[in-house]
Amino acid sequence: MHPLPFRPVLLSAVALLALSGCNRKAATPPAMPPQQVGVITLHPQSVNVHTILPGRTDAYEIAQVRPQVTGVIQKRLFTEGADVQAGQQLYQIDPSRYQAAYDTARGQLAQAEAAEVTARAKLQRYKSLVQAHAVSHQDYDDALAAEKEAQGQILTARGQVENAQVDLGYTRMNSPISGRISRSIITVGALVTANQTDNTAVVTRLDPIYVDVNLPAITLLRLKRELAEGRITRQANGEVPVTLTLEDGSTYEHTGRMALSEVNVDTSTASVVVRALMPNPDKLLLPGMYVHAQLDEGADPNGLLVPQQAVSRNTHGDPQVWVVKPDDTVELRQIQIGQAIGTDWLVTSGLKAGERVVTVGVQKIKPGAKVKPTETETAAAPAASDTSSQNKGQ
DSSP: OOHHHHHHHHHHHHHHHHHHHHHHHHHOOOOOOOEEEEEEEOOOEEEEEEEEEEEEEEEEEEEEEOOSSOEEEEEEOSOTTOEEOTTOEEEEEOOHHHHHHHHHHHHHHHHHHHHHHHHHHHHHHHHHHHHTTSSOHHHHHHHHHHHHHHHHHHHHHHHHHHHHHHHHHHTEEEOSSSEEEOOOSSOTTOEEOTTOSSOSEEEEEEEEEEEEEEEEHHHHHHHHHHHHHTSSBOOTTSOOEEEEEOTTSOBOSSOEEEEEEOSSOBTTTTEEEEEEEEOOTTOOOOTTOEEEEEEEEEEEEEEEEEEGGGOEEOTTOOEEEEEEOTTSBEEEEEOEEEEEETTEEEEEESOOTTOEEEEEOGGGOOTTOBEEEEESSOSSOOOOBOOOEEOOOO
């Protein structure tokens, strides 16, 4: 055996291990400083809540002009595309046959009235004679019946006169309503028939005009719930003002109001039809136009707004934000949001006034990490917001 050579080798190995441990200890990096993040402190503020929905305009009144009697069109008495008034004559149907029927009915009425004069005079004579027993009671009863029959003939003839007069009046085709008339479907000389299904023209009332929009049923439930909880304050007059954005992006200058909402939900779209009534003095809006209607729902006196850039989504699509706790550590919190108001989201639950939400640097933090927050906006409560919002389902 050779114990002496082995001893130096063992000592060399121990020395190398010690040196390696010292090197690892020296290579340990220093602790990272807290990550700097930008935050915003939430303050309650009055927020005017709006909902913007697509819709289409619809006529307030529309009348289909059709003939009530048969005849040939003699005249057209309007300018196509012009405004007409209720009762204004549009067409003239040949009245000859109806004038003749009216004259005949009046002659029959005159005959009935003459017969009634004779019957009444005879009844008066028989009344005194029957008291003197100069005529029998049977003769008197016959005279009384004849006089009543003559009165009935007058009523029948008078009804025939009125019927003939109505038909004669129908030869003048008048506008049922005031509005703008379409092009004429028929020309002079055309034969029209009573109760035909084809229109001769259409009159449309354009001022005011309806705007029909489809409001999601879930939005309607939210509005009713927030009104009941006092989160939204009704308008002073109780009405819901409505403004329009036209298809070319311009804003319609007149303000309308919500007129009604349907009581039934469309099962195919899960929406409720809401109808707005808009003034249209310049006739700019025409039925069938595509518009965006903004419904002013009211004011949320304690609304909390968070920037959209601070809100992310989890794998289920739920909104979430990073919140800085009092000890400057962060947590990821799920929230519920309502409408988009400008570049912010209106928070409905999950956050409260005074909490700090991370808006800048969210990519470099993780739950429980220590951060160095810096305010990105002033801590003073902003003024009441009055920006429009796009309705979106959450």
